[in-house]
Structure formats: structure tokens, C-alpha cells
Amino acid sequence: MTTIAVIIDSPVTPLTSLLPLVFVISVTAMKQGYEDYLRHRADNMVNYSLVTVIRNGVEMDIKCHNIVPGDLVKVVRDCDVPCDLVLLKSSDPHNKCFITTANLDGESNLKTLTVPRGLPSLDVDRLHTLGIIECEYPVTDLYSFNGRIELSETIGNRMSAVPDLDVVNNNFLPLMAENLLLRGSRVKNTEWVVGCAVYTGQMTKLALNSKVTKYKMSSSEIFINKFLIFFLILLISIVTISYFLKRFHDMYRQEHNIYLGEPVSNYQVSQFLQDYFSFLIIFNYLIPISLYVTIEIHKFLGSFYMEWDHELYDAPTNQPCIVNTSDLNEELGQVEILFSDKTGTLTKNEMIFQQCSINGRKFTQKRTGLLEEGKHLLLKLPEFKDDVFNFFQALSVCHTVQVAGSEDADAEALHDNSLVQSDETDNINTTAFTFGDNFTDISEEREESPILEMNGVNGESVNGHVNSDMNPLLNRQNTDKDQHFLGLNKSLHHTHLQILPTRPSSEHLPKMAALILEGKPRPYSAVGMDNASFNHMHEFTFSPQPLSRPNSHVDLKRTISTDADVHQKTHRRTQSYNVPPNKASASANVARTPSRVSRQSSIRSIVSQMNSRESYAAPQHTEAAKIERNESMYRRGVIQSVIEELDYQASSPDEKALVEACAKVGFVYTGDDDDVVTVKIKKSVFRGGKARNVDTLDSVKKIFKADNSTIMKFTRLHVLEFTSDRKRMSVIVRDQKGQIWLYTKGAESHVLPLCDKTPRQLITETQNHINDFAKLGLRTLTVARRKITNSEYIEFSNEITQANNSLTDRKALVESCQQKIERNLELLGATAVEDALQDNVRDTLEALRYAGIKVWVLTGDKVETALNIALSCGHIPDDALKHFIVECQSAENLEEQLNVFENELNLHKDENFALLIDGGSLAFALSKFPERFRDLSVRCRAVLCCRLSPLQKCEVVHLMKTVAGHPITASIGDGANDVSMIQEAHVGLGIVGKEGRQAARCADYAFANFAMVKRMLLVHGHYFSQRLSLLVLYFFYKNLVFMTIQLYFQINSMFSSQTVYDALFLTLYNVVYTALPILVISLTEKVYPMDKLMSEPPLYKKNIRNKRLQWNYFCGWMLLAVYHSSVIYVSGFLMWNNNPAILTTPQTVNFYCYGTFMIHNVVILVNLKLWLSSSYQSYWFIFSIWLSIVGFVLTTFIYNLFNLDLLNGDMLSVYSNLLSSLTFWLLCLVVVIAALIPDFTIKALQALNVNCSSIFPGQKKVPTTKSRCTFFEMTRL
Known part of the structure; x- marks a missing residue:
């Protein structure tokens, strides 16, 4: 309009069009430029992160985006892999590397990768002379990789001289998926790995599974554009009509209107343009040109409402809401289908052992003991009967859990030189003084267990209140069968001291012991400790962190006081890089750096003890009761410290929860070495007499007698892995007596039928208990065992070896061998584990359902796991009819399943349906019957899709966007595997999770937990x-x-x-x-x-x-x-x-x-x-x-x-x-x-x-x- 106004004889000045236009364009450009700058800065946080590469044998730090194929990249523990790497070297002595792939497939389970078999062991500075890697063109499949290493001529000739090595054509080694470190995975339980970059940038499998970001247009813009088109048509109509009416008046005006001048006789094109564009200039203000700039300002300022919302702020993580784009604010109020990830989104991915069923009795775990249903007595380890003992022994052995740094986490090897003095007289119980436990839990334990568990120094009962009938331990005979209950009169095992690197000097111990025995709090001033002693006492290694290369040289010089400071000052990828200044000089020679427990936390511990003092000053609490509380506190502190020190890494969260539950009751799994599983039986039975004289160390040692740890070792002979068909896993072990045992745990539907040696009544009672657990939303597993003779095992070993070596029907042959050995089992019991959900997940899902929003859960997790979570969080209503479409082997099979499902929907039109489909079946649905699957699934109240790849998640979201009516979709997730569906949906919501910020960076909006989506949609979405x-x-x-x-x-x-x-x-x-x-x-x-x-x-x-x-x-x-x-x-x-x-x-x-x-x-x-x-x-x-x-x-x-x-x-x-x-x-x-x-x-x-x-x-x-x-x-x- 401005140009036209300049050319023609305009009725208004051109400034009337130019000034508003300049204002609109300027404001829009500033708003878009600011948001682009924020995205650019977030990208640079990753692109400019420092990584260590080895070029020509020299380590150097380069920026992440400068990695090229062929670079040798070094990745340290707890850091993300920057590109796809072929594993060449590991700090693990067995050439293994442990990783988590939560950012890829949503699973935080520990996975094991290995160095290619037959690869020679070279020093890091000589790895670049190894040879050449040839690999296939990158594909989207995360679980497949084919390639080979062509060894250099020198190394190849040397390898060909070794006949035992599997070297193909003397110079080639095969590469498989188990040798590939994928970008986005995180190194765990391995100090460092070195790999060769094969896929970088957009060629990585993670990038191939991510959609290219496209501009998302709000649905409201469609209506705005329609209104604009309407006004544009109205404008053209008014201008056109006005022009013709003007021509009519010019031609047929009355003669007395002489003041308008003479009519134009020869009407030319120039006059036509003059008149027409004059009307266009006059009426062009009908189009609200400032509408867009006002909308831009409205969205930009409105985004701060979400960022400043206190209800969207997570205090524990100091994480407010993040708005990456404000263009979709109003779209939050239009969502009809919400696609959600499971792991880290609906759940915390934290399993907690809750209950168990043993020999027809139901137990609940209470701290370090078991509480039987209907009873008030809290059973401790020394009171366990054989059936309970065998149950937890099976759980502590039947797993594939790894212990992070087990070789140095073992109690006998933890900081020997710096923690344990050579004088044996110093081996006394100081755990109670340094762990800072308050006495509140001791009081609760006292109330639940009124029967004293202690004897006098010479075996007699303390003060005559405890007799042999009350203590099952005294009635047991010292037989081989019960040997694990005995041997408790030795001095304190040095395991406990090794976990505590610093203890008070010996001169303070009698006074501290006296205070404890008197039931008083332990203020440090009472034992003559100054501030220096206080600080020294609490500077102990609590949770060692691995030493890694710093992100910048400044980090090593930075003064760090607490872990919270590190988290707030550093980037996620460099959180493990910072070490205290006093440790920096020794950083090159140690593998771990101690973190520091702040003085503030120690003060809080003391205050909590002082606050609980009144509950222990009652006169009815005898001296023996005080001793019992102190002993119980000591036992729990030791066990909890051992668990924290061991750092269990499991292939599934369930296994980790079960192993930790065993450790809490006293069965502490300390790791395996060359398939030798070690379990320590921690039976802390305090022995003490009257605490009359505690002025000397001798008197203290008479009072504090350490409990003995019975060590059980099992040789792991074979592991029968869990599969979706078998729904169980088994472990074959040989105990110290040479007896071979088969331990099995799995779904009750696949374990109970194998328990032929178990009475039918016990199976029925156990099944009833399992049903009770399931009603509470707990995940259940059944545990059984079988004694195997040597001849049976030899036969099984030969058969399973032949089956694994078979090139045809390998899977069927292996399953046949497994079924043959997994029979005639003895039922031990069942476990009930709670998968910790995110806070207020059930309430959030219920609110979304009432708001008319359908929720789909898309996860890469297993079917069983996903189903349990969907039931426990309320995603699948209890009254819904469930239909499963799983394990379809062909399109025809899927079509049959869809026909059955359609018949059920038509037959029960008034019922609520829930659909569960796995990734394999979904692949056929998306390729062969997408429209039919879409139309059937949209009729369901809840849909659960399992075992999906990131690309499949994206395809599902894209398919549902084509539903009749084109509903607005939103996707929410926390990992890199969710990026594709987040970008595909109309609105992308990210969770700032523990596994990284990939989803948060790519999402339109990000916040700390799933429950916040309720406020985002129902409040902010509605308002906008x-x-x-x-x-x-x-x-x-x-x-x-x-x-x-x-x-x-x-x-x-x-x-x-x-x-x-x-x-x-x-x-x-x-x-x-x-x-x-x-x-x-x-x-x-x-x-x-x-x-x-x-x-x-x-x-x-x-x-x-x-x-x-x-x-x-x-x-x-x-x-x-x-x-x-x-x-x-x-x-x-x-x-x-x-x-x-x-x-x-x-x-x-x-x-x-x-x-x-x-x-x-x-x-x-x-x-x-x-x-x-x-x-x-x-x-x-x-x-x-x-x-x-x-x-x-x-x-x-x-x-x-x-x-x-x-x-x-x-x-x-x-x-x-x-x-x-x-x-x-x-x-x-x-x-x-x-x-x-x-x-x-x-x-x-x-x-x-x-x-x-x-x-x-x-x-x-x-x-x-x-x-x-x-x-x-x-x-x-």
C-alpha cells in the first residue's frame, strides 16, 4: 500500500501505511530473533561441550561438533557418548562396558557391551595403528550393526600366529551390535572406554530416529487466516463496488453538481488505476495489520506467566518451567490426545520392595526386618526360619546384578591404607557415632519388637529379662545346617571401619559410649571436640565419584563446597568432572574422588537427635533397652552404608530392588568375580553387659562386640536369560559344599506350573497372595528352586552348548534345553515390588480423562512392565475391557487380530476398552492397515504401545493426527528417544529428567515432572x-x-x-x-x-x-x-x-x-x-x-x-x-x-x-x- 500511495495521487499520505508496517515488522523480528537466540544458545551447550579424542596417540580436548569419523574418542564414567563408537578398549579387566540407553529406548537398565572378540590389547596411544573399520551405511535400527575391522598388516600377521583366536581371513574381525556404543547412551560402572567414531552428526542412529524440526502452526492461526481471507474478500468487494459506483456517479451525475468539475470523457487505464487503488488505500485499514504484532507480544509476554508460575517450579531440582517457543501457548488449551512416554515420565523408574509371600505367609518389609501379617513382632535375620532364609538366599543369588567397582567396593579392600590402623585394639564400633542416625527409628523398632535380641557377655540373659525361650537363637544347635546363624561372638569385622574413613580419636570413645548408653544425645561439645575436629569428623568418603576430564581448565580451580553447588554451576555433562581443590593435584593418579558431606547436613543430623531425646528419657526404658537401640541403629547404619557403597547396577529395576531388599535384611550381595557370587550374611547381634564403667577403651571393647559376617560364595555356572516367551529367568549355581542349585524367578503364570514338588495348597495360598499384591498395583514375581545332580548338570551343559552352536533352529533348541532343566521346582515364595510413580500421576491422568483428553502411552519397555505401570498409575481404568495385540508374525495375523478387536468393539459399544499392542505388531499395522488401526484405536479409552522404536513413536503420532476432525495432539517425554514424537505432535512437552535434557531442549515446553502437565493444560492452556x-x-x-x-x-x-x-x-x-x-x-x-x-x-x-x-x-x-x-x-x-x-x-x-x-x-x-x-x-x-x-x-x-x-x-x-x-x-x-x-x-x-x-x-x-x-x-x- 505504501508503494501504491507513492505512485498514485493518493487520498492519504504514504506515512499512514508505512509507519504501522515498520512497527509491526520490527516487533515481530525482535521477538523471533530473541527466541532463536535462546535456541542457539541451548544448542551450543551441547555442540561446544569438550570431549577427549586421541589423534596420533595424543589425547586432546575438542568441541563435540568437531568429531569426525575415525577419531578415537575417550568417554569417562557417567558421561554421554557423543557419537556412535565401535568399542576398542575399556578399563574393565574383562573388556566390557556397561551403559544405560534411557535416552534411546527409554530403558534405564544396565546393558553390557564388549570389545570385539579377538581384538588385540594395545595401549591407548597405539590404538590408531590398529587398522581400518568398515561398516554398513547407517540405518534407523538401534539394535543392529554390521561391520568388520581390517587389522593392519603387522598386527594381522601377529594375530594369525595365535591359533586360538577367531580371526577371519587372518586380517578381519567381525563387528556386531554388542560392539557399538550409540550416541545418547551413558557409560556406567566403567571408569573409561575408548571407541572409534563411525557415525557422527546427523548420521548417528539417534539422529536418524529424530525427525527434522519443522515449523508448528497453531490451530488458531487457521481460523485467523480464514477470518483474514473473509476480510480480504470483503475488502476487494467493497473496493470493486465502490469503484463501479464511482464510475456510475461520474457518468450520470446531475448537471448542478458543477463543483465536482467536468466529467472525464476519455477514461484511460491510468484513471482506472487511480480510482481503484484510491479506494484500496482508503479501505485497506479493514485488514488488522497490527493483529499479528499484538499476538506476538501477547504470546511472548504470556510465556513468562508459565515460567514464573510457582506451581510449575520444582524446588528439589531448582527447575522452573521452560518455554522454548511461545507460538503455541493457546494450543495447550486445544489438546485432545496426549502421547506419553513411560520411563522417567509416568514413573521415577525406582523400584521399592514392599511385600512378599513365603510358605503361605505374607510379610511386609519394615526397614531391616519383616513384619508378618496379623502379628506385631518384627522379625530380624537371626529369627528367620529356614523357609524365610532360603527365600532371601535365592533372591540374593538369582539375578545378574553388577556391583559398580565391586573389586574396590568389597568391604575387605575399601581404602585399607587410609582407613584402618594396624593396631587391632582400634577395631571397635564407631559406626554409631559417625553415621548420624537419629534415635526415632530405633524407638519405632523397639515398639515393634519388644523381645530383646541380646545376650550377656557370657551368654546369660541381660538383667534376667531375656531367656532362651524368647530368643530363638539360643535354642539352635550348632549344626552345619544352622551354621549361618552362629559365630557371632567375634570382634568387630573391619568391613564397618573401612566404609568410614574418619573416626574420632580413641580418647573420645569412652565418653561418647557413655552418652549413648545413657540415652543422651551426642553433642560434640560434650566430648571435647572443637570446630576443627567437627569438620574433620565429617569429611569422609560417602559416595565416591569417578574422576573425569574437566569441561574446562577453570573447573579444576573452582572451589566447591557441596554437591548442590556443583549441580547449579555446571552443565549436566560436566557434573562428574569437578573435584575439590585439595584433590586436584592427585587427580591423575586416582580413579575416584571423595565428595564432601556438608557441615550443614551434620548439624541437621545432630538437631534431629536432640529433638528426639525426650522420647528416650522415659523411666521404663531400661539400660538393656538403650543398648538394644544403639545396637539396632548400628546394624542399620552398616547395612545402609554397604548398599550405598556397593552401587548396584541391574539389568532391570526389579532385580535391583530385590537385591537391595535382601541387603536391608542382612543378605548383602557384594559382587561377583569370575562368576563367583559373594553374599555376606550380616547378623548384627549385640552382646553386652551392664554399662557401668566406660572410662577406658577396654571397657568399651567389652561392651561393643562386633557381629560376624558369614560369607557365602556361589559359583555361577549358567544363566538362563529372561525372554518374553518364558517370562522367567534362572541361575544355576554351585554352593560351597559342591551342591548345584537351580534358582528361578518370573511371572507366576510361568513358574507355578513348574512347581511339581510343592503341595497344591501352598500354591493356592501363594496365588491368592499374588492376587492381593496385584490389586495394590504391585509388580509380582514368583521364586522357586531345584537341587540338581552333577550328572544332570553335565547333560544340560552339553545340550545347551550344542544348541548355541547350531546354525538352524537355535532358539527352539535352546528353549527346549531350558524347559528340560526348569522342572520339578520347589516353590519358595513370591515378591511384590512397587514401581515408584511420579507424584500425583494417577490424579493427573484422571483429571485429563475428565477433561476429554485421551492418553496414549508409547514406550520402548517390555509388555509386562508397561502393563503393570499402566494399571498402577490408572492409565488403564479398572473397568476397561483389555484387548492385546502382541507377537503378530505377519500382516495376515494382525488382520485377524483387528477383526476380532472390531467385533468386540461392536459387541460391547457401551463398554470402555483399553488396547495394548507391541512394536512388532504395530509395524504391520502402520505399513498395511494404518487407517483401520487408527479408526479402531481412537474408539478406545486408553491405548498402550510397547517395545516401540523412536521412529515408531513418531509414526503413531503422525497417524493419529489424521483422525477425522484432525484433533490436536501433544507428546510428553524425558529422553532422546522421545524427541521424534515430541517434534511430530502439535505441542511438544518435555520432562527435565535424570537422563538428560534432550527432550527438554527439543520440546516446546519443559518442566520437572508429569503432574505439572495438568496445570499446563487445564489452567494455562485454557486461559491462553x-x-x-x-x-x-x-x-x-x-x-x-x-x-x-x-x-x-x-x-x-x-x-x-x-x-x-x-x-x-x-x-x-x-x-x-x-x-x-x-x-x-x-x-x-x-x-x-x-x-x-x-x-x-x-x-x-x-x-x-x-x-x-x-x-x-x-x-x-x-x-x-x-x-x-x-x-x-x-x-x-x-x-x-x-x-x-x-x-x-x-x-x-x-x-x-x-x-x-x-x-x-x-x-x-x-x-x-x-x-x-x-x-x-x-x-x-x-x-x-x-x-x-x-x-x-x-x-x-x-x-x-x-x-x-x-x-x-x-x-x-x-x-x-x-x-x-x-x-x-x-x-x-x-x-x-x-x-x-x-x-x-x-x-x-x-x-x-x-x-x-x-x-x-x-x-x-x-x-x-x-x-x-x-x-x-x-x-x-
């Missing part, structure tokens, strides 16, 4: 959707009011192509006079309060599918615009036509007075209309309205004081004359009242609770809740 609809409709409304008056004036002026408004008004109307109030209300409007939106999720449906941007709302506002403009123009026209002398001055009003009267009423009316349309009228909003009106008055008044030719106007003294006229003010009052009659009428009807039509939207007040009963409470009534 409702606010944007008001903003859009109001902009079209006010522009139509503005230009309809222009149209009326053209009719009265015989389409003279002259504007009724001065150029100043055309320039400032959209960007100044009416911009601020709508911007403020679009940021503050609240139809419903927040607590009401949270408690009544169905309110979310009021805005879904952009209901407030539908054509009925749009037409209602446009009718109001026509009415308001008609009132303004007709009232002014009638007044000016009947009484032109309305001013106090002698002269009649001129043309500019007429136009100024119109714009004056327009500005006041459209602002008051917005005020009446709002529901939440804040002070800022009221102030913005008056500021806009007063701003118009002031600018117009100042403008009319000068005669400016720049804007082609003649406004000198025009507005001053109008303001001095009483007729002008009365007429303005009449116009405003007459125009707002419909609005006041609707307000009155609403006050009378009359259900009026929604043809004039946005008129509802903030509803008042007369009852405190929430929606969920009402549904339960």
Missing part, C-alpha cells in the same frame, strides 16, 4: 486459548467499526474516494488508540479462577476445538461492529445535516470536524465495548482503557494546535472547537449509550440468570462457586 480468541475477535470487530464508517461516508459523498478520517487517525488507530487495552486483557483475562479450573477439568472442554473462534462467535462480533458503526455515523450525520451550527464559534462546522467527531466516538466506544466484554477487570486493565482514551484526546488536542502539512490535513483548532461545544458532548453521550444497549441488555439478563444466546461472546462474569464440593467429589457421590 480463551484470551487469544477474545484478542482476535476484538481486532476484527474494531477494524470493521472503523472502516464501516468510512464506507458510509463514501456513500454520502458519491464515492469521491476521499477519507473521512485525518491521516493521523489512520496511522495511530490500530497501534496506539486501541492496542494497549486488548493487550492487557489478553494477558489477564480469567473467565474462571485457577482453583476452579483445577478442580473441575470438564471446563477445559469449553475452549477445545477453538469453539470461541468458530463462525458463530465471529459473526456475532461482526454484527455488533456494524451496529456500533451505524449508530455513530447515523447519529453524527443526522445532527450535522439538521443543525450544522453546533459549535460555539460563529462559523459552521467543516469537513474535519465531522471526521474528528466520528473517530472520537469510535475510540471511546470500542474501548468501552472491550471493558464490558471482559470477565476479570484488573486495575491495569481499567487503567489501560482510560489511558487509551485520554491518550487519544491529548494527541488530537496537541495535533490541532499546529498546522502541519506533513499529514495532508487541516486540523488547526478543529478539536478545540469540538471540545468547547456542549452539543458535541451530549451527542457523544447519546451515541455511546445507544450503541452499548445490546451489551447492557446481555449483562442484565445474566444478572437475572437468564440463559441468553452466545451470539455476543465474551460476556460471562467470573462464576462464583457456591459449593466447596469439587468435581471429583461430586462424581464420587
Whole structure:
């Protein structure tokens, strides 16, 4: 328009179009540029991260994005792999590397990779001479890799001389998936690995499984574009009609209109363009050009509401909400399908052992003991019967758990030189002093276990209160069978001291012992410890961290006081790189660096002990009871410390939970060495007499007698891995007596039928207990065992070896061997483990369901695991009919399953259905029957997809976007494997998880936990959707009011192509006079309060599918615009036509007075209309309205004081004359009242609770809740 206005003889100055355009473009560019800068800075955090490469035998640090194929990359423990690497060397003595792939497939289980078999062991500085790696072109499959290493001629000749090595063609070694470290995986339980980069950048498997980011357009933009098209058509129609009517008047005007000049006889093209474009320039203000800039500002400022929301802030992690793009704020209020990851999103991926069933009895684990159902006695390890002992012994052996650094985590080898003195007299119990346990738990344990577990020094009961009948330990005979219960009178085993590197000096021990025996708290001042001694006492190795290469040289010089400081000051990839300054000099020679327990935590520990002092000062607590509490505290502290020190790494969270549960009751698995499994039986039975004299070390040693650790060692002979078909895993071991045992654990449906040697009644009772556990949402496993003879094992070993060497039917032959050995089992019991869900997950899913949002869970986890989580978190309702489509081997098989499913849906139309499908079956559905699968699955209340690759997740989201009606989708996840579906969905939500920030960086919005999605959608989504609809409709409304008056004036002026408004008004109307109030209300409007939106999720449906941007709302506002403009123009026209002398001055009003009267009423009316349309009228909003009106008055008044030719106007003294006229003010009052009659009428009807039509939207007040009963409470009534 600006260009046209310059070329032709424009009715207005070109500045009226140029200035608003420049303003709009500038604001939009600044907003988009700022958000691009934030994304660029986030990308640089990864691209510029330092990694260690080895080039020509020299280690150097380079930026991550500078890695090229062929580089030797060194990755240290707990760091992410920067690209796809072929593993060449590992710090593990067995050439293994342990990783987690949670960022790839969602599983945080420990996985094992190995150096290629037959690869020669070379020093790191000589690995570059190894040879050449040839590999296949990168593919999306995460679990396949084919390649080979062509050894150099020198190394190949040397290898060919060794006949035992499997070297193909003397110079080639095969490469498989177990040799490939994928980008995004994390090194665990291995100090460092070195690999050769084969795929980098966009060629990595992770990148291939990630979709290219595309621009996401909000669904509201579709409606806005439709409205713009409507206005554009309206504009062209008005311009065209005006042009022809002008031609009509020019040709057939009456002869007495001589003041218009002579008619043009030879009408040329130039005159046609002049007239047509003149009308186009006049009416182009019908298009709200400032709409987009206002929307941009509205979204940008609105994003801070989410970032500043305290309910979206996670205090433990100091993580606020992150808004990566503000373009989709209103889309949060339109979501109909939510796709969610499982691991790390719905769950914390933390398993907790809760209950168990042993020999028909149900137990609950309470700290370090077991509480049998119906009883109040807390059983400790010395009181375990044979069946309970055998059960936990089986759990401590039947697993594949690895111990991080087991060779140095073993109790006999932990910091020997620095922690244990050579003097045997120093081996006394100091654990109770240094662990800082408070006595509250001891009191609880005392209440649950009133029977004392202690004997006197010579075996007699303490104070005569404990006899042999009360203590099962005294009734046991010292036989081989019960040997594990005996041998408890030796001195303290040095294991306990080795876990505690620092202890108080020997001179303080008697005083501290006396305080403890007296039941008093242990303030350090009481034992004569100064601040230095206090600090020294608490600077012990608590959870060693591996030493890694720092991210920058500055990190080594940085003073770090607590782990929290490290977390806040460093990037995720460098959190493990920082070491205390006093350790930096020795960093090159040690593998671990001790972290520091802050003085603050020690003080808190002391305060907690002092606060609990009163509960132990009761007179009925005897001296023996005090000794028992101290001993029990000591035992729990030792066991908990051993668990923390061992750092279990399991192939599944269930196994880790079971092993940790065994350790808590005293069966401490300390690792395996060359398949020799070591389990320590920690039976801490305190022996002590009367604590009368504790002034010397000798007296202390008589009181504190350490418990003995019985060490059990098993040789692991064979592991029968878990498969989805067998649903169980088994371990064959040989105990110290040479007896071979088969231990099995798995699903009850696949273990109980094999327990032929177990009475049927016991199986029934165990099954009932398992059903009870399942009702509580616990994950269950059944445990059994079998004694195997040597001949049976030899036969099995030969058969399984032959089966593994078979090239055909290997899987069937192996399963046959496994089934042959897994029979005639003896049932030991069942376990119940809770998979810790994210906080408030069930409530969140329930709220989303009531809000009309369907939730799909897409996970790479196993079917059984995913199903258990879906049931426990409430994703699959209890009353839903479940249909499984799993293990389909062909498209025909899948089609049969779909036919059955469709029949069930048609047969039970009123029932709720839940669909579960695995990745293999889904692959056939997506390739062969996508539309049918889509149409059937959308009829389900809940859908669970398991074993999906990242690309399959993306394809599922893409498929569901094509459902009839095109529902708005959202995806939420926490790992790199979720990036594809996050980017594919209309709205991407990321969880800032423990496994990294890949999802958070790629998502549109990110926050700390899943429960926050409820507030994001139901509150912020609802508000943004409702606010944007008001903003859009109001902009079209006010522009139509503005230009309809222009149209009326053209009719009265015989389409003279002259504007009724001065150029100043055309320039400032959209960007100044009416911009601020709508911007403020679009940021503050609240139809419903927040607590009401949270408690009544169905309110979310009021805005879904952009209901407030539908054509009925749009037409209602446009009718109001026509009415308001008609009132303004007709009232002014009638007044000016009947009484032109309305001013106090002698002269009649001129043309500019007429136009100024119109714009004056327009500005006041459209602002008051917005005020009446709002529901939440804040002070800022009221102030913005008056500021806009007063701003118009002031600018117009100042403008009319000068005669400016720049804007082609003649406004000198025009507005001053109008303001001095009483007729002008009365007429303005009449116009405003007459125009707002419909609005006041609707307000009155609403006050009378009359259900009026929604043809004039946005008129509802903030509803008042007369009852405190929430929606969920009402549904339960």
C-alpha cells in the first residue's frame, strides 16, 4: 500500500501505511530473533561441550561438533557418548562396558557391551595403528550393526600366529551390535572406554530416529487466516463496488453538481488505476495489520506467566518451567490426545520392595526386618526360619546384578591404607557415632519388637529379662545346617571401619559410649571436640565419584563446597568432572574422588537427635533397652552404608530392588568375580553387659562386640536369560559344599506350573497372595528352586552348548534345553515390588480423562512392565475391557487380530476398552492397515504401545493426527528417544529428567515432572486459548467499526474516494488508540479462577476445538461492529445535516470536524465495548482503557494546535472547537449509550440468570462457586 500511495495521487499520505508496517515488522523480528537466540544458545551447550579424542596417540580436548569419523574418542564414567563408537578398549579387566540407553529406548537398565572378540590389547596411544573399520551405511535400527575391522598388516600377521583366536581371513574381525556404543547412551560402572567414531552428526542412529524440526502452526492461526481471507474478500468487494459506483456517479451525475468539475470523457487505464487503488488505500485499514504484532507480544509476554508460575517450579531440582517457543501457548488449551512416554515420565523408574509371600505367609518389609501379617513382632535375620532364609538366599543369588567397582567396593579392600590402623585394639564400633542416625527409628523398632535380641557377655540373659525361650537363637544347635546363624561372638569385622574413613580419636570413645548408653544425645561439645575436629569428623568418603576430564581448565580451580553447588554451576555433562581443590593435584593418579558431606547436613543430623531425646528419657526404658537401640541403629547404619557403597547396577529395576531388599535384611550381595557370587550374611547381634564403667577403651571393647559376617560364595555356572516367551529367568549355581542349585524367578503364570514338588495348597495360598499384591498395583514375581545332580548338570551343559552352536533352529533348541532343566521346582515364595510413580500421576491422568483428553502411552519397555505401570498409575481404568495385540508374525495375523478387536468393539459399544499392542505388531499395522488401526484405536479409552522404536513413536503420532476432525495432539517425554514424537505432535512437552535434557531442549515446553502437565493444560492452556480468541475477535470487530464508517461516508459523498478520517487517525488507530487495552486483557483475562479450573477439568472442554473462534462467535462480533458503526455515523450525520451550527464559534462546522467527531466516538466506544466484554477487570486493565482514551484526546488536542502539512490535513483548532461545544458532548453521550444497549441488555439478563444466546461472546462474569464440593467429589457421590 505504501508503494501504491507513492505512485498514485493518493487520498492519504504514504506515512499512514508505512509507519504501522515498520512497527509491526520490527516487533515481530525482535521477538523471533530473541527466541532463536535462546535456541542457539541451548544448542551450543551441547555442540561446544569438550570431549577427549586421541589423534596420533595424543589425547586432546575438542568441541563435540568437531568429531569426525575415525577419531578415537575417550568417554569417562557417567558421561554421554557423543557419537556412535565401535568399542576398542575399556578399563574393565574383562573388556566390557556397561551403559544405560534411557535416552534411546527409554530403558534405564544396565546393558553390557564388549570389545570385539579377538581384538588385540594395545595401549591407548597405539590404538590408531590398529587398522581400518568398515561398516554398513547407517540405518534407523538401534539394535543392529554390521561391520568388520581390517587389522593392519603387522598386527594381522601377529594375530594369525595365535591359533586360538577367531580371526577371519587372518586380517578381519567381525563387528556386531554388542560392539557399538550409540550416541545418547551413558557409560556406567566403567571408569573409561575408548571407541572409534563411525557415525557422527546427523548420521548417528539417534539422529536418524529424530525427525527434522519443522515449523508448528497453531490451530488458531487457521481460523485467523480464514477470518483474514473473509476480510480480504470483503475488502476487494467493497473496493470493486465502490469503484463501479464511482464510475456510475461520474457518468450520470446531475448537471448542478458543477463543483465536482467536468466529467472525464476519455477514461484511460491510468484513471482506472487511480480510482481503484484510491479506494484500496482508503479501505485497506479493514485488514488488522497490527493483529499479528499484538499476538506476538501477547504470546511472548504470556510465556513468562508459565515460567514464573510457582506451581510449575520444582524446588528439589531448582527447575522452573521452560518455554522454548511461545507460538503455541493457546494450543495447550486445544489438546485432545496426549502421547506419553513411560520411563522417567509416568514413573521415577525406582523400584521399592514392599511385600512378599513365603510358605503361605505374607510379610511386609519394615526397614531391616519383616513384619508378618496379623502379628506385631518384627522379625530380624537371626529369627528367620529356614523357609524365610532360603527365600532371601535365592533372591540374593538369582539375578545378574553388577556391583559398580565391586573389586574396590568389597568391604575387605575399601581404602585399607587410609582407613584402618594396624593396631587391632582400634577395631571397635564407631559406626554409631559417625553415621548420624537419629534415635526415632530405633524407638519405632523397639515398639515393634519388644523381645530383646541380646545376650550377656557370657551368654546369660541381660538383667534376667531375656531367656532362651524368647530368643530363638539360643535354642539352635550348632549344626552345619544352622551354621549361618552362629559365630557371632567375634570382634568387630573391619568391613564397618573401612566404609568410614574418619573416626574420632580413641580418647573420645569412652565418653561418647557413655552418652549413648545413657540415652543422651551426642553433642560434640560434650566430648571435647572443637570446630576443627567437627569438620574433620565429617569429611569422609560417602559416595565416591569417578574422576573425569574437566569441561574446562577453570573447573579444576573452582572451589566447591557441596554437591548442590556443583549441580547449579555446571552443565549436566560436566557434573562428574569437578573435584575439590585439595584433590586436584592427585587427580591423575586416582580413579575416584571423595565428595564432601556438608557441615550443614551434620548439624541437621545432630538437631534431629536432640529433638528426639525426650522420647528416650522415659523411666521404663531400661539400660538393656538403650543398648538394644544403639545396637539396632548400628546394624542399620552398616547395612545402609554397604548398599550405598556397593552401587548396584541391574539389568532391570526389579532385580535391583530385590537385591537391595535382601541387603536391608542382612543378605548383602557384594559382587561377583569370575562368576563367583559373594553374599555376606550380616547378623548384627549385640552382646553386652551392664554399662557401668566406660572410662577406658577396654571397657568399651567389652561392651561393643562386633557381629560376624558369614560369607557365602556361589559359583555361577549358567544363566538362563529372561525372554518374553518364558517370562522367567534362572541361575544355576554351585554352593560351597559342591551342591548345584537351580534358582528361578518370573511371572507366576510361568513358574507355578513348574512347581511339581510343592503341595497344591501352598500354591493356592501363594496365588491368592499374588492376587492381593496385584490389586495394590504391585509388580509380582514368583521364586522357586531345584537341587540338581552333577550328572544332570553335565547333560544340560552339553545340550545347551550344542544348541548355541547350531546354525538352524537355535532358539527352539535352546528353549527346549531350558524347559528340560526348569522342572520339578520347589516353590519358595513370591515378591511384590512397587514401581515408584511420579507424584500425583494417577490424579493427573484422571483429571485429563475428565477433561476429554485421551492418553496414549508409547514406550520402548517390555509388555509386562508397561502393563503393570499402566494399571498402577490408572492409565488403564479398572473397568476397561483389555484387548492385546502382541507377537503378530505377519500382516495376515494382525488382520485377524483387528477383526476380532472390531467385533468386540461392536459387541460391547457401551463398554470402555483399553488396547495394548507391541512394536512388532504395530509395524504391520502402520505399513498395511494404518487407517483401520487408527479408526479402531481412537474408539478406545486408553491405548498402550510397547517395545516401540523412536521412529515408531513418531509414526503413531503422525497417524493419529489424521483422525477425522484432525484433533490436536501433544507428546510428553524425558529422553532422546522421545524427541521424534515430541517434534511430530502439535505441542511438544518435555520432562527435565535424570537422563538428560534432550527432550527438554527439543520440546516446546519443559518442566520437572508429569503432574505439572495438568496445570499446563487445564489452567494455562485454557486461559491462553480463551484470551487469544477474545484478542482476535476484538481486532476484527474494531477494524470493521472503523472502516464501516468510512464506507458510509463514501456513500454520502458519491464515492469521491476521499477519507473521512485525518491521516493521523489512520496511522495511530490500530497501534496506539486501541492496542494497549486488548493487550492487557489478553494477558489477564480469567473467565474462571485457577482453583476452579483445577478442580473441575470438564471446563477445559469449553475452549477445545477453538469453539470461541468458530463462525458463530465471529459473526456475532461482526454484527455488533456494524451496529456500533451505524449508530455513530447515523447519529453524527443526522445532527450535522439538521443543525450544522453546533459549535460555539460563529462559523459552521467543516469537513474535519465531522471526521474528528466520528473517530472520537469510535475510540471511546470500542474501548468501552472491550471493558464490558471482559470477565476479570484488573486495575491495569481499567487503567489501560482510560489511558487509551485520554491518550487519544491529548494527541488530537496537541495535533490541532499546529498546522502541519506533513499529514495532508487541516486540523488547526478543529478539536478545540469540538471540545468547547456542549452539543458535541451530549451527542457523544447519546451515541455511546445507544450503541452499548445490546451489551447492557446481555449483562442484565445474566444478572437475572437468564440463559441468553452466545451470539455476543465474551460476556460471562467470573462464576462464583457456591459449593466447596469439587468435581471429583461430586462424581464420587
